[in-house]
Amino acid sequence: MKLNRRLFATLAASALAAGLAGPVLATDLAAIESAGTVKIGMLVDFPPFGILDTAGKPDGYDADVAKALGDYLGVKADIVPVTGPNRIPYLLSGQVDVLVASLGITKERAEKVNFSKPYAGISIAVYGDKATALADAAALSGQGIAVTRASTQDTGVTKVAPADADIRRFDDDASAVQALMSGQVKLIGASNVVMSQVNAAAGDRFDKKFDLSSQVQGIAVAPGSDALLEKINAFVVQAKSDGMLDKVHEKWLGGPLPEFVKTAE
Amino acid sequence: MYHFNFQPIFDNFDMLLHGAWLTVRLSLMAMVFGLIVSVLGAVAKTSGIRPLRWLVDLYVEVIRNTPFLIQIFFIFFGLPAIGIAMSPNTAALVALVVNVGAYGTEIIRAGIESIPQGQIEAGRALALSRVQILRHVVLKPALRNIYPALTSQFIYLMLTSSVVSVISANDLASAGADLNAKSFASFEVYLVLTVMYFLLAAGFSAVFAMIRRVAFSYPASR
Numbered sequence: 001m002k003l004n005r006r007l008f009a010t011l012a013a014s015a016l017a018a019g020l021a022g023p024v025l026a027t028d029l030a031a032i033e034s035a036g037t038v039k040i041g042m043l044v045d046f047p048p049f050g051i052l053d054t055a056g057k058p059d060g061y062d063a064d065v066a067k068a069l070g071d072y073l074g075v076k077a078d079i080v081p082v083t084g085p086n087r088i089p090y091l092l093s094g095q096v097d098v099l100v101a102s103l104g105i106t107k108e109r110a111e112k113v114n115f116s117k118p119y120a121g122i123s124i125a126v127y128g129d130k131a132t133a134l135a136d137a138a139a140l141s142g143q144g145i146a147v148t149r150a151s152t153q154d155t156g157v158t159k160v161a162p163a164d165a166d167i168r169r170f171d172d173d174a175s176a177v178q179a180l181m182s183g184q185v186k187l188i189g190a191s192n193v194v195m196s197q198v199n200a201a202a203g204d205r206f207d208k209k210f211d212l213s214s215q216v217q218g219i220a221v222a223p224g225s226d227a228l229l230e231k232i233n234a235f236v237v238q239a240k241s242d243g244m245l246d247k248v249h250e251k252w253l254g255g256p257l258p259e260f261v262k263t264a265e
Numbered sequence: 266m267y268h269f270n271f272q273p274i275f276d277n278f279d280m281l282l283h284g285a286w287l288t289v290r291l292s293l294m295a296m297v298f299g300l301i302v303s304v305l306g307a308v309a310k311t312s313g314i315r316p317l318r319w320l321v322d323l324y325v326e327v328i329r330n331t332p333f334l335i336q337i338f339f340i341f342f343g344l345p346a347i348g349i350a351m352s353p354n355t356a357a358l359v360a361l362v363v364n365v366g367a368y369g370t371e372i373i374r375a376g377i378e379s380i381p382q383g384q385i386e387a388g389r390a391l392a393l394s395r396v397q398i399l400r401h402v403v404l405k406p407a408l409r410n411i412y413p414a415l416t417s418q419f420i421y422l423m424l425t426s427s428v429v430s431v432i433s434a435n436d437l438a439s440a441g442a443d444l445n446a447k448s449f450a451s452f453e454v455y456l457v458l459t460v461m462y463f464l465l466a467a468g469f470s471a472v473f474a475m476i477r478r479v480a481f482s483y484p485a486s487r
Contacts, residue, residue, distance in 0.1 A: 150445075169430075169442075179342070179432075182341075182343075183345050183350060
C-alpha cells in the first residue's frame with residue numbers, strides 16, 4: 001500500500017500543479033450550440049468600444065459585434081462584463097467562451113489565446129487643422145503639437161519629431177484636445193478613438209496628417225476551440241464584406257472601419 | 266518590498282535643475298508684477314473713487330473665491346475664444362500675477378489702513394506733496410507692517426506655480442512629471458521634487474528676510 005499512497009500523492013500534487021497553472025477549459029462549438037448560449041466577455045469601461053448604457057446594460061462597438069456574433073452562431077449571446085487585467089483568465093478558465101473585449105493582437109497574448117482575424121483597431125496619428133499642411137514628421141520642426149503625457153502618442157511623437165518641435169505635454173486627453181480646439185496648438189498626437197469624439201464635437205475642422213502606429217484587435221477564444229474559431233473567422237470575413245462592421249464603426253466611432261483593420265490578417 | 270532606484274534621477278538631474286530654474290524665474294516675475302498689481306489695487310481701493318473701488322472689489326472677490334486651477338484653464342483655454350491667445354508659459358505667468366494680485370491687494374490695503382490718520386496729517390504739515398505722502402508716509406510703512414503676510418503669500422505663489430503643467434507650461438513639477446513618465450520611478454521622483462520645492466521655499470524665505478533687514482530696518486516708534 002505504501003507504493004499506492006506515494007502514487008496517489010504524486011497524482012494529487014500534479015493535479016494541484018496543473019490547477020495552479022490554470023486549466024484550459026475550452027468550450028467548443030458543439031457544446032455552445034447544444035447549450036443554446038454563448039458567453040461573451042466584454043469590457044464595459046472602454047468607451048466607445050465597451051460601455052454601460054443608461055439601463056446598466058453593456059453597450060458599445062464590442063456589444064454590437066458580440067450580439068451579431070451570437071446571431072451568426074444561431075445562439076443567444078450572454079454578455080459577461082470583464083476587466084482589462086482579468087479578461088484572459090476569464091477565457092482560459094472557461095467562464096466565458098469568447099472575448100470580444102478590444103483585445104489587441106500581440107505576440108505575447110497569441111501564445112495564450114487564439115485570435116480571430118482583426119475586427120477593430122486603434123490607430124495613433126498626428127491630426128491637425130485642415131489649413132495646416134504637414135507632410136511628414138520632419139515638418140513638425142518648429143511646430144507646436146499637443147500630446148497626453150506618457151501616452152503612446154507621446155512616445156510616438158517624441159520618437160519621430162525633430163529636436164526643435166514644440167511638444168506640449170498635457171496631463172490627460174481632454175486637456176490636449178482642449179488645446180487643439182481652442183487653437184492653442186494646430187496639431188495633436190491622438191488616437192482615432194479620441195479624434196472620432198473630437199470630430200463629433202467640432203465638425204470637420206481637423207484631418208489626419210500622418211500615422212504613427214496602429215494596433216488591431218481580435219476576437220479571442222481559448223486554445224482548443226478550433227471549430228468555434230473557424231466559425232468566428234467566417235463571421236468576421238462576412239461582417240467586413242457585407243458592411244456590418246462599417247455600420248457599427250460608423251455608429252460608435254464615426255466613419256467606416258479603418259483600412260488598416262480591413263487589410264490586416 | 267519596494268526597491269528604491271534613484272539612478273534615473275541622478276542621470277537626468279539636469280532636467281530637474283532646469284525645471285527648478287524655470288519655477289524660480291516664473292515665480293520671481295509673478296512676484297514683481299504681482300506686487301505692482303497689488304499696490305495699484307490697494308491704492309485704488311483706498312482712494313475714495315467709488316467706481317474704481319467697485320472695480321477692484323469685483324476683481325478681488327472673483328479671484329479670491331475661485332480655484333486657481335479654473336482661473337488658469339480659463340486664461341489658457343477660454344481667452345482664445347475672444348482672440349487672446351498666449352503661449353502656455355505666458356498664460357501661466359498671467360494667471361499667477363492675476364491670482365497673487367488679488368490676495369496682495371487685500372494684504373496691502375490692510376497695511377495702508379493701519380497707517381494712523383495723524384501720520385498722514387504730519388506729512389501734510391511738513392508740506393509734502395500727495396505723491397510724496399503716498400510713497401514715504403503711507404506705502405513704505407504700510408509695506409513694513411504687512412511684510413510677513415505678503416512674503417508668505419509670495420512663497421505660497423511659488424508652491425502654487427506647480428500646477429501650471431496642466432496647461433503644458435514648463436516648470437519644476439512638469440519636469441518631474443516628464444522624468445516620472447520616462448523612468449517610472451514615481452516615488453523617487455516625487456520625493457526629490459518635495460525636497461527641491463522645500464529648498465526653493467527656504468531660499469525665498471532667506472532672501473525675503475535679507476530684503477527686510479536692508480529695506481525696513483529703520484527705527485519705528487510703535
